[in-house]
Amino acid sequence: MKPRIGVYICHCGLNIANTVDVEAARDFASTLPNVVAARRYTYMCSDPGQALITNDIKELKLTHVVVASCSPRMHEPTFRATIQKAGLNPYVLEMANIREQCSWVHSDRKLATLKAMDLVASAVAKVAWLVPLQEREVNVSQAALIVGGGIAGMQAALDIADAGFQAYLVEKQPYLGGRAAQLYATFPTMERVSDLLAPLMKRVNEHPNIRVMTNADVQKVDGFVGNFRATIRERPTFVDATKCDACSKCIDACSVSMPDEFNAKLTTRRAIYRPTPDSPFVIDEQRCTYIQDHVCLTTSSPIFDRGGAACVTACSQNAIDFSQSEKMSEVNIGAIIVATGAATFDAANKPELGFGTYANVITSLQFERLAARPEGFGRPFGSVKDVIFIQCVGSRDQTTGNLYCSRICCMVNAKQAHIVKGKFPDARVTVFYADVRAFGKGHEEFYDAVRKQGVRYRRGYVSEVFKRDNRIVVRAEDTLMQKSVEVEADLVVLGIGLTPRAETDEIASLLGLPRSGDGFLLEIHPKLRPVETAVDGVFLAGTCQGPKDIVDTIAQARAAASSALAPLCRGKVRVESATAFVNEEVCAGCGLCVATCPYGAPALNPRTGKARVNAVLCKGCGACQAACPSKAIQVVQFTPRQIISEIAVLV
C-alpha cells in the first residue's frame, strides 16, 4: 500500500512565520511524493491545530504524519499522542525542526524558506519508511538505594520507606548524620543540630522498611531505571556492638594517633575510636597497625598472638573481634538517590590567611566543633576580646578554581558571630565581607539582629593574616572608608566554602553521571528538573549537587524521593521502543557491537555465535550500528535506509 502522508506546517505565532514563508512551504509540501494533505496553522500544538491533524487522519486515511515546527524535544510527545488519538501508531510521526534549526537562527527570509522546504522534504522522505512500534513496559523492583546517610539521604530514605517501599541506606562512614552531625546550631533559628538529627536518626534506624548499612560503599551498579542491581560492601568494624559497654579502655590502650576528621582535626583520635559521641566503637582498618602490619603498635605483639593487641587485652567484654570480614550484598532496586554530600574547602590553599600557621586562625567548621563541646564555645585560645570572621574563603575565587558562591558561609559567619557575642558580650566581633547574601527565609532578619547585637561588618576581603608582637593582625582594605587597615585579633574564623568531594569521580563513574563545571554532580535542568540526572532513575539530593543549607537539602531530598517514588508506585516503567535489532543472516558474530554498547544490550548467542539484543537494556543510541562492519545490527527508526532516504533528497 502506498503511504498517505500529511504535512503540517506551524507558524509558531510569528516565531516561524516571520522568517519562513509558510504559505510557500505549504505549497511546496503539497507537491512532494505521497503527500495527500499539506496544511499550515498559527499554533499546530493548540487544540484546533491538533484537530486539523486528527481530522485528516480519519477523513483522508493518512498513514504517516510530518509536523514542521519546533524541536522534537519540545513537542514530539504532544504530536505522538495526537496521532495515537486518531488511531495511528505514535511512531509513524517525523518532526521537521524549522524553528530552532531554521527561523530562529536565520534572517534572510528567502533562504530560510528554502531551508524549511528542504527540512520538510527530508522529513517526508524519511517518514514513509517509518514502521509502527510497540510501546513496551517492564516491571519495577519496588525498592530504592540511597547513597549517603547524611541529612539528605536519611530524609529521602524515610520518604521512600514511609510510602511503603524498601529503602537501602548506604553510608561510607561508620555513623549516620553526615556533615550535619559535625554542626552545632542552625541559622537563623539557633536550634541545636543534634536536636534535629536525633529524631531523624532514630526513625531511620527503627523503620522496618529501611536497611541501614554504615561503614559501607556501593561497589557496582548495573541495570536501568526500574531494574537496577547494586553490589554493596559493608566493611567490618571489628567491634561487636552487642557486647561493647563503651568503657573506652580500648581507646586508652591504643597508641596509634591521627587527626580526628570528625572534630575537624582539632583533636586526635586512635585507631580504635568512637567516630561521634553517640556512635558505636570501630577500628579504623587503614590505620590499625595490627591489621595493616600485623603488629600492635602498643604491645609490639605480632598477629599470630591473637590476644596480643592492646585493645583486646583492655576490653573486659570480649567485644573486639579481628576475625570479622567484609560482607557483600546484592540488592535489586528501581531507583537510586545520590546524597553523597560535599567536602569543606581546605583553608591551607589560601596561605595568605595563615591557617595551619597560627593556632588561633580556625575554620568555621572547627568553630562548630568547639561550640558543640559540652562546655560550649569557650576560650580555647586564651582571651576572646577581638574576634574576626573572614567571608568567602575558597568561594567566588578564581585562585582556588571555585568560582561559585557557597551559599551557606554568610549565614554561618553571622550565626557564629552571634554565638561569640552571646558568650562574650564585650568581645569586639568584626565580619570582613564583600557582599552579604542573606537570601533565605528569615536570613536577612537574622543578619539585622546580629548587627543590632553589636557585630560589626566591615566591607573588604581580608588579604593577609600575620603576627606582630605576638598578636594576630588582619590586613584588609575597608573599602567603604577607602583605607588600608590592620586589625588585631585573638581569634580569626575563616568562613570556608563547600567543594565537591574527592570521591565524586568514583560515584560519577559508577553511575555514569555527568558533573557540572564546578565539579558537583549535574542535574538535568537547572530550573525545571533540579533533582534528575542524565541517567533515568538516578536522582540527586543535597550538597553533592551544589552547596546548600539544611532547608534546601531537605527540600531537595524530598523532591528526589518523590521523583524516585514515581516508578516504584507505578510498578512498571516504559522502555525505549526504538531499539536495535540484529539481522542474523548477515551477522558474522565479530562482537564489535558487544564491545561498543555502553549499556550491555547486545550479547553473542553461544549457540549460534550471532549477536542478539536485549531490548530492555537497549537505549537506541546507535553506537552498535555505527560499529557494525556489515550493518547487521540496526536501530529501528534509524536504519541506514531511513537515514539515507532523509539525506538523498537534500543532495
Next chain:
Amino acid sequence: MIDTQAIVEQYGLTACIQCGKCTGGCPISPKSALNPRALIYQMLRGDEFELVARDELWDCTTCSTCGLRCPKGVKAVDLIIGLRGQWIESGKIPSTLRAPLTATLNQGNPLVLPREDRSLWADGLNVKPMAEGVEIAMFTCCENAYDPRVQPMPRALVNIFRAANVDFGTLGLDEQCCGSEIRRIGESGLFEYLRDDNIDKFKTTGVKKMVTTSPHCFNVYKNEYGTTGFAVEHYTQTVARLIDDGKLEFSKKFEATVTYQDPCFLGKQNGIYDEPRAILKAIPGVKFVDMDRSRERSMCCEGGGGRMWLEGTNAKVRLANDRIQQALETGANVLATACPFCFLTLSDAVIATGNEEKIKIIDILQIANQAL
C-alpha cells in the same frame, strides 16, 4: 586625559567586584595614596582622570600581590603599568627616570654606565664567551654587572659553577638589560626592542638553558619574552639541584643564624620558595629561621617596578626598614637575599636603622661561595 572605557576593556576591569583584596594586600597602600581597588573603580565609573595629578602611580613596586590574590583574575598591577605607559608616552617622564631610560637605550643598562664596562665584574675570572658553545648561559643583571656592592654575587656564582663542573659562559659585552624594570616603568617600546634584540643574540649562540642572577631577569625571560627557544632558571633553582645531585659540596662552615627575604619576583610571582631555603639549610653551620611574614605572606623590599630610580611619594616610611626589624625579631644575624634589588634596599635599611652591628645582608650566592 585618558580613555577609561578602552582601559576597562584592555584590562578586563568589569570582572572586579570591589572587594579590596588587592589594596588590602598592597604593601604600599598603607603609606601612599595608591589604592588599586579605587583606581579600578575610577576607570569603571568613567570619570575624568588626569594622570599628572596621580604621582602615587609611581609608588607601585609591581610586587603583583594585588593580581595574584584577586578572586576575579584582575591584574591591578598591569593597569598601573599601563597608566604609567600613557604617562611616559605623553613625554612627562619623572626626572629621575630620564637618565636610566636613555642609558638603557644607548648603553644597554639603566645605571648610566658605558656598555664596554659590562664585563668588569668578571675581571680576572676568564669566563668563557658563549660563542664558544656552552651548556648554560649565565645572565648577569645590570645591577650585578655594574654596582660594586652586588658584583660579588655573579663572581660567587662563577666559583660555584666551577666547583660543580658546570659548563657555562656569558654574552660578554653583548649582554644588555633584560627590560623587566623598563616594561614596569611603562616604556613598552624600549622593552620590546630589548626583548627582540636579546632573543636574537641568544638564538645565534644556540644555547638551550639560561641561569639568571636576578629574579627580575628570570621572571621576564620566563613569563614575558614569549617563545625564546631556551629554558630559564633562577640561580637558586640551579644551585639547589647541584646540591641535590651531589655535584656541589660544602667543606667549610658558615656559622650564623640566617633568615631569608623572599623576592617577590621569585616567590610570590613564580612560586619558588623551597629552593633558596634548601640551599641555606644545606650549608654547614647555618641555623635557618623563617620570618613570620615569609613565602606567600612575604613583604616587598620596595626595590622593584622602577623603584630603584624613584623615591615615591612617601620616603619617610620604608618597607625595608620594617623588614630589618622583622628579621631581627627572629634572632638572625644574617638576612639572606637572592635578588640584587633586595640586597641593595635592605643593605641601605640596615644602615638607616643603625643595625650594622646586629645584622648583615648577604646574598645566598656569597654564603654558598664562602662555604665551598
